[in-house]
Amino acid sequence: MSGNSAEVKFLDGVKIVDFTQFEAGPSATEALAWLGAEVVKIENPKVGDPGRRIIPGKPETDPYYFHMFNANKKSLTVDLKSPKGLALVKDLLKKADVTIENMAPGTIDRLGLGYEAVKALNPGIIYASVKGFGAGSPFEKFLAFDMIAQATGGVMSVTGDADRPPAKPGIALGDTGTGMLMAITLASALYNKQKTGQGCRLQVGMQDAMLHYMRIGLSSQARTGKVTGRNGAKMAGINIAPSGIYPCKPGGPNDYVYVFCSRANPEHWTRLLKVLGREDLIDDARYATPQLRFERFEEVEAIIREWTKNHTKHEAMQLIGQAGVPAGAVLDTMEVQNDPTFEARGIMQVMHHAKHGPYKMPGWPVLINGRSATLKPSPMLGEHNGQVLQTWLAMKPADVAALQGEGVIGQVDMPKAAE
Amino acid sequence: MSGNSAEVKFLDGVKIVDFTQFEAGPSATEALAWLGAEVVKIENPKVGDPGRRIIPGKPETDPYYFHMFNANKKSLTVDLKSPKGLALVKDLLKKADVTIENMAPGTIDRLGLGYEAVKALNPGIIYASVKGFGAGSPFEKFLAFDMIAQATGGVMSVTGDADRPPAKPGIALGDTGTGMLMAITLASALYNKQKTGQGCRLQVGMQDAMLHYMRIGLSSQARTGKVTGRNGAKMAGINIAPSGIYPCKPGGPNDYVYVFCSRANPEHWTRLLKVLGREDLIDDARYATPQLRFERFEEVEAIIREWTKNHTKHEAMQLIGQAGVPAGAVLDTMEVQNDPTFEARGIMQVMHHAKHGPYKMPGWPVLINGRSATLKPSPMLGEHNGQVLQTWLAMKPADVAALQGEGVIGQVDMPKAAE
Numbered sequence: 001m002s003g004n005s006a007e008v009k010f011l012d013g014v015k016i017v018d019f020t021q022f023e024a025g026p027s028a029t030e031a032l033a034w035l036g037a038e039v040v041k042i043e044n045p046k047v048g049d050p051g052r053r054i055i056p057g058k059p060e061t062d063p064y065y066f067h068m069f070n071a072n073k074k075s076l077t078v079d080l081k082s083p084k085g086l087a088l089v090k091d092l093l094k095k096a097d098v099t100i101e102n103m104a105p106g107t108i109d110r111l112g113l114g115y116e117a118v119k120a121l122n123p124g125i126i127y128a129s130v131k132g133f134g135a136g137s138p139f140e141k142f143l144a145f146d147m148i149a150q151a152t153g154g155v156m157s158v159t160g161d162a163d164r165p166p167a168k169p170g171i172a173l174g175d176t177g178t179g180m181l182m183a184i185t186l187a188s189a190l191y192n193k194q195k196t197g198q199g200c201r202l203q204v205g206m207q208d209a210m211l212h213y214m215r216i217g218l219s220s221q222a223r224t225g226k227v228t229g230r231n232g233a234k235m236a237g238i239n240i241a242p243s244g245i246y247p248c249k250p251g252g253p254n255d256y257v258y259v260f261c262s263r264a265n266p267e268h269w270t271r272l273l274k275v276l277g278r279e280d281l282i283d284d285a286r287y288a289t290p291q292l293r294f295e296r297f298e299e300v301e302a303i304i305r306e307w308t309k310n311h312t313k314h315e316a317m318q319l320i321g322q323a324g325v326p327a328g329a330v331l332d333t334m335e336v337q338n339d340p341t342f343e344a345r346g347i348m349q350v351m352h353h354a355k356h357g358p359y360k361m362p363g364w365p366v367l368i369n370g371r372s373a374t375l376k377p378s379p380m381l382g383e384h385n386g387q388v389l390q391t392w393l394a395m396k397p398a399d400v401a402a403l404q405g406e407g408v409i410g411q412v413d414m415p416k417a418a419e
Numbered sequence: 420m421s422g423n424s425a426e427v428k429f430l431d432g433v434k435i436v437d438f439t440q441f442e443a444g445p446s447a448t449e450a451l452a453w454l455g456a457e458v459v460k461i462e463n464p465k466v467g468d469p470g471r472r473i474i475p476g477k478p479e480t481d482p483y484y485f486h487m488f489n490a491n492k493k494s495l496t497v498d499l500k501s502p503k504g505l506a507l508v509k510d511l512l513k514k515a516d517v518t519i520e521n522m523a524p525g526t527i528d529r530l531g532l533g534y535e536a537v538k539a540l541n542p543g544i545i546y547a548s549v550k551g552f553g554a555g556s557p558f559e560k561f562l563a564f565d566m567i568a569q570a571t572g573g574v575m576s577v578t579g580d581a582d583r584p585p586a587k588p589g590i591a592l593g594d595t596g597t598g599m600l601m602a603i604t605l606a607s608a609l610y611n612k613q614k615t616g617q618g619c620r621l622q623v624g625m626q627d628a629m630l631h632y633m634r635i636g637l638s639s640q641a642r643t644g645k646v647t648g649r650n651g652a653k654m655a656g657i658n659i660a661p662s663g664i665y666p667c668k669p670g671g672p673n674d675y676v677y678v679f680c681s682r683a684n685p686e687h688w689t690r691l692l693k694v695l696g697r698e699d700l701i702d703d704a705r706y707a708t709p710q711l712r713f714e715r716f717e718e719v720e721a722i723i724r725e726w727t728k729n730h731t732k733h734e735a736m737q738l739i740g741q742a743g744v745p746a747g748a749v750l751d752t753m754e755v756q757n758d759p760t761f762e763a764r765g766i767m768q769v770m771h772h773a774k775h776g777p778y779k780m781p782g783w784p785v786l787i788n789g790r791s792a793t794l795k796p797s798p799m800l801g802e803h804n805g806q807v808l809q810t811w812l813a814m815k816p817a818d819v820a821a822l823q824g825e826g827v828i829g830q831v832d833m834p835k836a837a838e
Contacts, residue, residue: 011611213596216487220752228751233575317571333633367554
């Protein structure tokens with residue numbers, strides 16, 4: 001814990017049995033872990049979450065990916081295909097407030113841990129499922145990953161250049177975007193459960209979740225009557241100027257500054273002209289409104305480019321932004337990673353992991369009473385076997401050791417991710 | 420309410436005084452409204468939320484945009500610059516569980532409604548702010564909109580084609596993506612407040628929120644040591660095949676199917692070859708792993724394209740998907756809007772709005788006990804002036820009428836958005 005972060009206890013006491021893997025599910029439970037819930041990740045004793053590795057069969061080959069979506073969680077390794085392992089997990093489910101899974105369609109039911117089975121064990125449980133396609137969809141049984149959700153949810157059709165095939169946003173909206181909607185619903189269901197004692201079933205399809213993020217494209221279509229297309233760096237379906245990226249020196253692949261003059265504030269254009277040294281155009285009727293400027297789109301682009309090409313993107317952002325015009329440098333992943341202001345404010349924190357070494361990564365970005373939530377290491381596979389079984393089920397060390405001996409759970413005395 | 424939707428009461432009784440406008444803030448409070456909170460939108464009596472119109476000064480010129488982010492809310496019009504209006508809002512804040520604003524930096528403080536002022540009125544309040552740049556950032560005082568967050572948060576640098584300038588994802592990740600992170604934090608803070616009575620201050624910067632969605636790009640960079648670049652329709656920073664879009668007939672701008680064979684499941688490739696009628700390649704060592712296939716990238720592309728070009732994207736998705744291979748048609752906004760399966764499942768619902776006519780749009784995509792949350796109309800400007808003041812502050816109709824007469828609130832007997 002450092003000065004800019006503190007442990008958050010909003011969801012203190014909330015117990016989550018987490019069967020999720022990869023990202024769509026883990027991103028949801030990680031958010032709740034950062035906010036104070038106790039998240040116990042149930043993993044296969046031999047290989048664990050496939051998100052732990054980038055090469056099948058080679059463990060721990062992608063620790064960074066795993067850290068990203070599993071910080072602040074605990075790991076318990078259980079063989080779900082052994083009767084004793086299944087019984088053990090059922091005992092945990094009886095103590096849980098929430099359980100969540102994002103396995104392939106039908107898998108959780110085949111394990112004997114479907115909604116009806118778990119509800120029978122614990123009627124007050126909040127039972128959540130994340131799938132590629134929603135319940136009742138014609139594609140309900142189809143497999144999906146992030147990119148399939150982005151394709152079928154409309155996202156790719158509005159991303160990229162108009163004269164090129166669709167592009168996939170470089171962010172995992174299908175996964176984390178879906179996980180966040182489930183996390184909101186889970187936290188709200190917990191509020192209700194705290195008051196009423198009632199559980200519920202929650203289900204989300206990643207394709208359906210994409211519609212939530214597609215609402216600008218859909219509302220533009222409703223207004224224009226036309227399919228919303230791709231528009232490069234500009235907004236799809238909205239024709240105003242200036243709105244886009246302008247090249248800066250020294251001309252690298254991400255040396256651009258975004259400049260936007262809002263329709264809602266005519267002052268933005270006047271302020272911009274002053275920065276550009278083009279006060280002569282302030283009262284020029286040809287450029288008086290965003291729509292008129294759009295009609296003279298090429299001229300407006302040239303006026304701005306003439307100035308930006310003589311500045312770096314950082315200078316351009318500083319000068320235009322401080323003048324009260326929305327502006328932003330296009331930052332690449334290395335610039336984001338190395339920008340010291342994120343760490344200074346607790347938005348990025350260093351994960352001190354005993355095995356993988358220190359790694360600076362984003363934590364939960366919402367400040368709570370001025371501080372971010374303290375980032376804790378992602379767990380080693382099975383790291384919390386002993387601790388969880390002793391605290392949740394009041395097992396004695398000898399009982400835990402016996403379960404290990406029978407192969408029901410993985411190794412108990414695992415190395416710890418942090419001392 | 421129809422058979423596939425029901426009113427959700429998770430946050431029943433939660434009172435939110437909502438000063439937000441446009442999208443980043445309104446998307447957060449709308450999520451909580453769908454889940455049962457009473458959200459009272461405070462609007463300027465003359466013009467209301469600028470999100471109500473696309474042309475300055477012309478009200479209601481973009482109802483679809485407004486519907487998208489303000490469903491299920493109430494509207495109360497108050498002149499915040501009049502002493503009586505300010506006093507009225509302070510009385511409401513004393514009754515509120517949550518208040519939230521996303522005004523330009525410094526504005527809410529100048530209105531006399533900054534955190535310290537509101538906390539003095541109501542120590543248990545949850546006070547939330549959404550800004551372009553985070554508290555303490557060197558750009559803290561800068562203006563920002565969605566695209567500025569996407570530029571400065573790294574998102575644009577990983578989106579688009581490698582040989583072209585950065586593109587902006589066509590989805591409003593800077594706005595709704597940020598709003599969702601605030602909504603998770605708000606719901607969790609409400610859980611805590613219900614138990615402890617304690618309020619808190621929550622702050623998020625849109626640039627900071629983008630890092631949460633950028634974690635794949637950042638983890639790829641940590642693994643490779645290189646800046647994560649743009650990769651068109653493919654995943655940035657991960658070199659496997661097949662993974663991308665393949666052209667389908669009849670060759671329109673979005674006639675593509677996404678096909679992805681996961682590293683975690685070697686069966687995907689075998690299944691795909693059977694669909695393509697290329698069983699001859701199943702045991703071919705040249706194509707045995709995702710990495711080997713990536714080395715023969717052009718050959719693999721040609722094998723798949725040869726088949727997809729003879730199918731529509733819908734046929735291709737059906738045939739490949741039902742064989743157990745992740746596949747998805749690239750759908751455009753019109754195809755999404757007109758796909759009847761969304762409405763059949765309650766993922767899209769028709770907003771019955773008295774003034775603007777029926778409009779089918781996405782609601783909250785997470786099903787709760789098998790049903791979606793019932794979509795209710797976005798409010799007319801000031802529609803709930805009378806109702807809110809009478810129920811929250813026990814005012815008599817005559818008192819409300821007097822406030823209207825003095826210009827402190829807008830018109831009381833407004834037309835209703837729904838009968």
